[in-house]
Amino acid sequence: MVLWFVLCGIGNLRQQSFACFPQSHILCLKAICASKVCCSKMVTIIQTSRTKSADQKALDFARKLGEKSEEDWRSSWQDAADFGLFRRFMPEKFGGAACTAQAFSDEMMAIGQGCPDNGLTMGINSHVWTVQQPLVRFGSDEQISKYLPALLSGKSIGSFALTEQSAGSDALNLSSTAVKKGQGYELNGAKTLIGMAPVCDVALVFASTAPERGSWGISAFILEAGDEGFTRGEPQSKIGLKTLPMGPMQFEKCFVPEERRLGPEGAGAQIFQATLDWERAFLLAPHVGAMARQLDQCAQYCKEREVFGQPIDNFQSVSNRLADMRVRLETCKLLLSKAAAMFDAGEHLTQFAAMTNLHISEAFLQSSIDAFRNFGGVGYLDNSAIGRDVVDSLGGVIYSGTSDVLRGVISRMESQKHR
Numbered sequence: 001m002v003l004w005f006v007l008c009g010i011g012n013l014r015q016q017s018f019a020c021f022p023q024s025h026i027l028c029l030k031a032i033c034a035s036k037v038c039c040s041k042m043v044t045i046i047q048t049s050r051t052k053s054a055d056q057k058a059l060d061f062a063r064k065l066g067e068k069s070e071e072d073w074r075s076s077w078q079d080a081a082d083f084g085l086f087r088r089f090m091p092e093k094f095g096g097a098a099c100t101a102q103a104f105s106d107e108m109m110a111i112g113q114g115c116p117d118n119g120l121t122m123g124i125n126s127h128v129w130t131v132q133q134p135l136v137r138f139g140s141d142e143q144i145s146k147y148l149p150a151l152l153s154g155k156s157i158g159s160f161a162l163t164e165q166s167a168g169s170d171a172l173n174l175s176s177t178a179v180k181k182g183q184g185y186e187l188n189g190a191k192t193l194i195g196m197a198p199v200c201d202v203a204l205v206f207a208s209t210a211p212e213r214g215s216w217g218i219s220a221f222i223l224e225a226g227d228e229g230f231t232r233g234e235p236q237s238k239i240g241l242k243t244l245p246m247g248p249m250q251f252e253k254c255f256v257p258e259e260r261r262l263g264p265e266g267a268g269a270q271i272f273q274a275t276l277d278w279e280r281a282f283l284l285a286p287h288v289g290a291m292a293r294q295l296d297q298c299a300q301y302c303k304e305r306e307v308f309g310q311p312i313d314n315f316q317s318v319s320n321r322l323a324d325m326r327v328r329l330e331t332c333k334l335l336l337s338k339a340a341a342m343f344d345a346g347e348h349l350t351q352f353a354a355m356t357n358l359h360i361s362e363a364f365l366q367s368s369i370d371a372f373r374n375f376g377g378v379g380y381l382d383n384s385a386i387g388r389d390v391v392d393s394l395g396g397v398i399y400s401g402t403s404d405v406l407r408g409v410i411s412r413m414e415s416q417k418h419r
């Protein structure tokens with residue numbers, strides 16, 4: 001167990017590379033102070049002045065995106081790429097704009113606020129944090145130059161494939177195997193509930209190269225849609241996040257050349273843990289934006305809707321729900337902002353990322369239900385944005401670790417501090 005935490009620590013140390021910082025920010029931060037707290041504050045100050053107009057642009061762009069037909073999902077994805085969302089947070093040397101996590105999560109909040117399609121906005125954010133980011137952090141120069149340009153330009157869609165039938169919460173209990181064969185590996189196994197699986201061009205796939213070594217025997221691979229023996233299954237129909245394609249994957253005697261292994265053999269658990277931290281900290285940024293949109297719509301409705309000859313926000317039970325929604329929104333923003341500051345300062349994220357994900361996912365669900373109650377019967381009609389947020393927000397308490405699992409991570413790490 002101790003060794004596991006050391007490994008997690010090594011994974012997070014890589015975050016201290018400041019690879020995603022513009023040079024001017026790095027010099028500034030170095031000159032100010034070596035202390036993590038000062039770094040965090042400095043990042044916040046820089047971001048506050050820099051991102052206001054960027055966030056407004058993102059909001060305007062997202063509103064237009066929200067007006068497009070959801071059938072036209074692929075073209076919305078391309079719009080997101082053309083707007084630069086996939087490049088924004090990536091290092092300059094790889095064709096990115098090298099913004100900070102703080103600036104990018106603010107932008108993704110604006111995207112979620114302007115565009116009511118929670119499936120699309122989550123898919124976009126997931127592409128950055130669970131595919132591009134691990135590729136850039138753990139990939140070789142050859143792997144990055146082969147796969148990243150198409151991911152950034154929107155030509156290629158990525159997927160992060162870990163979950164299996166018996167490996168959801170127990171994520172490292174993988175049955176998929178990768179057996180060394182000649183100059184590569186033969187993959188066999190199946191994944192399920194994988195975001196973007198039906199449409200992905202590349203997939204980061206986790207499989208066991210040494211099952212007897214448990215989590216230490218897991219490795220990560222880059223698969224291409226055309227690989228022989230790699231099948232992307234039919235979309236799994238789901239109750240919410242309708243525009244986030246999800247499905248199974250299968251590998252049958254699928255040969256993957258050695259140069260497509262991501263990181264060293266046996267480093268899969270480390271790559272997974274680092275990616276999970278980023279995902280838990282930042283994936284829900286668009287949902288925080290959605291909470292802002294939801295609160296606006298709900299407050300407006302409660303002012304206009306008259307029952308018993310008065311606006312319903314005169315009723316304390318209705319207005320209490322608005323108050324709770326505002327408190328949840330603000331606490332979510334604060335958590336997200338602190339997680340981003342910690343990432344930008346290279347701090348260890350595991351426990352805080354779990355807290356961020358737990359709080360935001362539960363808050364979005366609770367606020368969606370509160371908004372739903374305030375809308376009365378009209379919220380229950382088909383295609384009501386309020387009703388849709390309820391089912392979309394349910395997904396958040398499951399993916400990136402269920403709320404139960406997240407509480408376990410937080411409490412275990414708390415106990416560790418007192419050993």
Ligand SMILES: Cc1cc2nc3c(=O)[nH]c(=O)nc-3n(C[C@H](O)[C@H](O)[C@H](O)COP(=O)(O)OP(=O)(O)OC[C@H]3O[C@@H](n4cnc5c(N)ncnc54)[C@H](O)[C@@H]3O)c2cc1C
Nearest residue numbers: 160161162163168169193194195395398399400401402404
């Ligand atoms: C919309 C969506 C998108 C997804 N996208 C991806 C993706 O892109 N890639 C990917 O790899 N996976 C993805 N997943 C899968 C997701 O990560 C798993 O569904 C999740 O980790 C839960 O695993 P499970 O479904 O097997 O539930 P189970 O593990 O079977 O859990 C069932 C219940 O048991 C509880 N439980 C289990 N273990 C514990 C424990 N130790 N302590 C307390 N309670 C526990 C859970 O909290 C839950 O209530 C996605 C899922 C959804 C819904």
